[in-house]
Amino acid sequence: MSGAEAVMRRDFAARERHAPDEAQVAALTGLAARVRELTEAVVHTDVDPAEADAVAAEIAALTARLTAARREHPPVAALGADGRLRHLANPVSGELNPIAPPVLLEIVPDGGGVRAEFTLSDVYEGPPSFVHGGVSALILDQLLGAAAAVNGTPGMTATLELRYRRPTPHGVPLTAEAKVSRVDGRKTYVDAAITGPDGKATVQATAMFVMPQG
């Protein structure tokens, strides 16, 4: 077992012992959604400095209330009521993670990989009116990795190649899909793309995932 794998196994075991229950997941999902609204409000606000200072003080007080009962680690995953695995704190798909848009993945039946429909707000803007290229890469890495996992051949991202074909607009519905093309021993090759509302791919990606030795 590699050093990295041993660390991950230990971490998973510790977190499984302290997984949130459904009621807590529901409440924290709502909390994260409000924090996303807060992030949008902060990015767009035009309040004067005194009001910004006053709001900052209130937020610091709220942060202290949440920190009063602090987990050692973020919750890693939980089984939903529908029996599907949810990566609760994942920075792409985690409903409990305010920095996740979130991009909720669906499994495409019959070995079709995974897909997601989502809209990114201008909080994720890079060039004016368009999504930051690193955010597209983040989302695609998640879909590519999930497709490898759903295929029964999970791994760590070893290579990730991106082709930015046209700018990805924010504020409109986007689709992303990923599917395994080939498995070669511990290596799984996956293709993915983000598609705009006009049905044209804006970003295409190929990746190789390697199951760590052992």
Ligand SMILES: CCCCCCCC/C=C\CCCCCCCC(=O)SCCNC(=O)CCNC(=O)[C@H](O)C(C)(C)COP(=O)(O)OP(=O)(O)OC[C@H]1O[C@@H](n2cnc3c(N)ncnc32)[C@H](O)[C@@H]1OP(=O)(O)O
């Ligand atoms: C409702 C629907 C729900 C769906 C969801 C269901 C469940 C979803 C579950 C989960 C989804 C999660 C999605 C997450 C996505 C994000 C993933 C990440 O962010 S991963 C973090 C970033 N990546 C790293 O940090 C890797 C760091 N690197 C490593 O740990 C190692 O280098 C590793 C594991 C990649 C390889 O290490 P070694 O020691 O195991 O492998 P060696 O033996 O060196 O190589 C094996 C073969 O692979 C090639 N190889 C390895 N690395 C390569 C590389 N970078 N480029 C090219 N070839 C490479 C080698 O040449 C070798 O090939 P030869 O067998 O000789 O043919």
